[in-house]
Amino acid sequence: MSASDRPVSMTDEQPGISGFVLARLAYFTVPFLMILAFVPIGNVSIWATLTLAGLAMGLMIFMMASGLTLVFGLMDVLNFGHGAMISVGAFAGVSALLALTPLYLSSSVELNLLALLLAALVAMAAAGVLGFVFERTLIRPVYGNHLKQILITMGGLIVIEQLIVVVWGPNEIPIPRPESLKGAFVFGDIVMEKYRLLAVAVGLALFAMLRVLLTQTRIGLLVRAGVENREMVEALGYRVSLLFIGVFVVASALAGLGGIMWGLYDEVITAQMGMSVMILVFITIIIGGLGSIEGCFLAALLIGLTNNYVAFLSPKLALGSGIILMVLVLMWRPQGLLQR
Amino acid sequence: MAATENLLTLAGVHTHIGQYHILHGVDLEIPRGQLTMLLGRNGAGKTTTMRTIMGLWHAGQGTITYKGEDITKLRTPEIARRGIAYVPENMGVFGTLSVEENMVLAARGGDFDEARLEWIFDLFPAMQKFWKWQAGQLSGGQKQMLAIARAIIEPADLLLIDEPTKGLAPAIVDALARAIMELKKTGVTILMVEQNFGLATRVGDSVGVMDDGRIVHTGDMAELAADADLQSRFLGLHMKGNAA
Numbered sequence: 001m002s003a004s005d006r007p008v009s010m011t012d013e014q015p016g017i018s019g020f021v022l023a024r025l026a027y028f029t030v031p032f033l034m035i036l037a038f039v040p041i042g043n044v045s046i047w048a049t050l051t052l053a054g055l056a057m058g059l060m061i062f063m064m065a066s067g068l069t070l071v072f073g074l075m076d077v078l079n080f081g082h083g084a085m086i087s088v089g090a091f092a093g094v095s096a097l098l099a100l101t102p103l104y105l106s107s108s109v110e111l112n113l114l115a116l117l118l119a120a121l122v123a124m125a126a127a128g129v130l131g132f133v134f135e136r137t138l139i140r141p142v143y144g145n146h147l148k149q150i151l152i153t154m155g156g157l158i159v160i161e162q163l164i165v166v167v168w169g170p171n172e173i174p175i176p177r178p179e180s181l182k183g184a185f186v187f188g189d190i191v192m193e194k195y196r197l198l199a200v201a202v203g204l205a206l207f208a209m210l211r212v213l214l215t216q217t218r219i220g221l222l223v224r225a226g227v228e229n230r231e232m233v234e235a236l237g238y239r240v241s242l243l244f245i246g247v248f249v250v251a252s253a254l255a256g257l258g259g260i261m262w263g264l265y266d267e268v269i270t271a272q273m274g275m276s277v278m279i280l281v282f283i284t285i286i287i288g289g290l291g292s293i294e295g296c297f298l299a300a301l302l303i304g305l306t307n308n309y310v311a312f313l314s315p316k317l318a319l320g321s322g323i324i325l326m327v328l329v330l331m332w333r334p335q336g337l338l339q340r
Numbered sequence: 341m342a343a344t345e346n347l348l349t350l351a352g353v354h355t356h357i358g359q360y361h362i363l364h365g366v367d368l369e370i371p372r373g374q375l376t377m378l379l380g381r382n383g384a385g386k387t388t389t390m391r392t393i394m395g396l397w398h399a400g401q402g403t404i405t406y407k408g409e410d411i412t413k414l415r416t417p418e419i420a421r422r423g424i425a426y427v428p429e430n431m432g433v434f435g436t437l438s439v440e441e442n443m444v445l446a447a448r449g450g451d452f453d454e455a456r457l458e459w460i461f462d463l464f465p466a467m468q469k470f471w472k473w474q475a476g477q478l479s480g481g482q483k484q485m486l487a488i489a490r491a492i493i494e495p496a497d498l499l500l501i502d503e504p505t506k507g508l509a510p511a512i513v514d515a516l517a518r519a520i521m522e523l524k525k526t527g528v529t530i531l532m533v534e535q536n537f538g539l540a541t542r543v544g545d546s547v548g549v550m551d552d553g554r555i556v557h558t559g560d561m562a563e564l565a566a567d568a569d570l571q572s573r574f575l576g577l578h579m580k581g582n583a584a
Contacts, residue, residue, distance in 0.1 A: 225442075228435065234420070235428070
């Protein structure tokens with residue numbers, strides 16, 4: 001090849017700060033939204049509270065959406081049953097918390113957190129096992145057929161929701177937060193609710209772990225390559241279907257984690273909670289660009305923040321804020337924030 | 341073993357894609373250690389033949405025999421693991437991964453054979469130069485080189501290359517041709533689809549011409565290159581520039 005055969009995109013990025021920002025515009029949407037919201041809110045304390053609430057909500061949505069976007073990206077599978085994993089995770093986790101009542105109700109922060117950690121592990125294990133069964137029995141027979149996927153996963157969702165009612169009863173279960181996670185830290189005018197800080201910390205840790213997994217490990221490389229071109233990964237000698245089972249189980253386990261976190265946030269769990277959160281989860285993976293973890297992360301933050309800002313500024317619009325955000329993003333980038 | 345032993349044999353292969361019947365009984369023999377060109381006009385079934393060998397589409401009838409084993413019903417990863425490497429028409433480069441990561445995935449154990457990597461860098465210096473670059477940022481020619489480099493980082497017995505010069509500038513085509521000639525010296529068997537007749541005559545040993553989902557002519561590349569009658573009959577080549 002000739003020396004003049006330069007990579008095509010060398011000229012893509014304009015020099016200077018504006019070029020840097022333009023090339024990464026999607027990443028700047030989150031800080032931009034935060035600044036934009038400050039104008040009508042106009043009060044640092046309220047703005048900080050809403051921002052923290054938005055980030056916490058966004059990161060919990062990210063927990064539930066991150067796996068689903070990979071499931072779609074890798075195998076083109078539309079899984080409407082993902083909500084079932086969220087509900088099952090929440091119920092299994094709450095059952096674990098009830099069994100761990102002495103730890104959970106003690107006044108020690110460490111014991112409280114230990115109880116939560118164990119409950120989160122139980123939630124992830126239950127949802128992960130269910131995900132494995134779900135993939136083997138319901139999804140495997142309908143690879144490549146979107147209509148059948150929608151119908152059978154919807155059916156699976158309804159069956160599992162009803163099984164939750166059979167096992168745990170038809171009533172919603174109130175689940176108070178432990179003492180150490182009630183209340184807030186106060187810095188001057190700014191109030192930071194403890195549980196929201198925990199949700200933000202868990203969500204950020206998860207994002208960091210997924211990033212490392214996807215960029216630094218061979219399995220992660222295979223997942224990224226598979227999302228881009230499944231056939232080529234198979235032509236290199238790898239069985240993508242095996243990889244997919246693994247991704248599906250992890251996605252389900254993360255949905256379970258999101259379920260217990262969300263349940264403790266709402267302080268109540270119901271069999272239908274998964275289904276109701278799924279609307280936000282689907283909006284998130286569409287805005288983010290199907291198959292993109294980073295896009296999913298940005299989209300989840302945008303959804304969480306928008307929801308909280310709008311709920312404060314114009315409560316009646318809050319319910320539709322996610323849809324409005326989706327319309328705006330798709331008008332700007334029809335393939336989602338980071339879809340290539 | 342005899343020099344003319346066939347590494348791969350297709351016998352009466354029919355392939356359907358959805359409701360369309362694309363291959364109508366393809367018979368093709370790929371001699372070991374040679375470069376066989378698969379020629380034919382657009383829509384003749386060349387790419388479908390490649391994909392059927394690779395198991396990306398399955399033959400409804402007929403058999404594909406590789407090293408004496410029937411691989412017709414095997415799945416793509418199993419076929420790949422038997423030593424068949426594939427460079428698809430769209431190159432199949434993972435654009436969001438770096439050049440290095442693309443190559444890492446092709447190296448079975450995850451580690452490179454350093455000597456072989458050096459040899460690939462000699463063949464395609466751009467790979468070394470842009471090793472850490474995102475593959476999506478490479479030019480078309482560089483992507484094609486990456487696709488071929490990826491296919492040969494593990495020693496394969498059979499290399500399937502689908503239209504490597506499609507849309508590339510003449511200088512790049514020339515560089516690819518030289519790399520393919522180098523590759524031939526290693527003794528690897530190659531089946532290559534190509535529209536560029538000049539390149540085909542330059543690197544090909546034997547040839548199969550397809551039309552309408554069948555093989556309509558097989559023989560030596562040199563023979564076809566020298567016979568304007570054959571060319572006009574099977575390839576519709578009339579203009580003198582084409583055979584240059």
